[in-house]
Amino acid sequence: xxxxxxxxxxxxxxxxxxxxxxxxxxxxxxxxxxxxxxxxxxxxxxxxxxxxxxxxxxxxxxxxxxxxxxxxxx
Numbered sequence: 628x629x630x631x632x633x634x635x636x637x638x639x640x641x642x643x644x645x646x647x648x649x650x651x652x653x654x655x656x657x658x659x660x661x662x663x664x665x666x667x668x669x670x671x672x673x674x675x676x677x678x679x680x681x682x683x684x685x686x687x688x689x690x691x692x693x694x695x696x697x698x699x700x701x
Contacts (some may be wrong), residue, residue, distance in 0.1 A: 640665055643664065647681050667694055 631679065637645070644661045670672040673691045680688035 643678065644681065664693065
């Protein structure tokens, strides 16, 4: 499956972030990683800051904290 095929099934933010991918191959893994990142950052302003940092490629953007999800067993 090519990157262009993957992009046709994703939300706009996922498409934009995948467009900045530099390495070739592993399209499915990249798509899954970006979707997971978008899901984690969606609840905060982190998603907007991530896109801003990637598109401007500036060190003057804010830090982005990616929340971890820990499974707890009792």
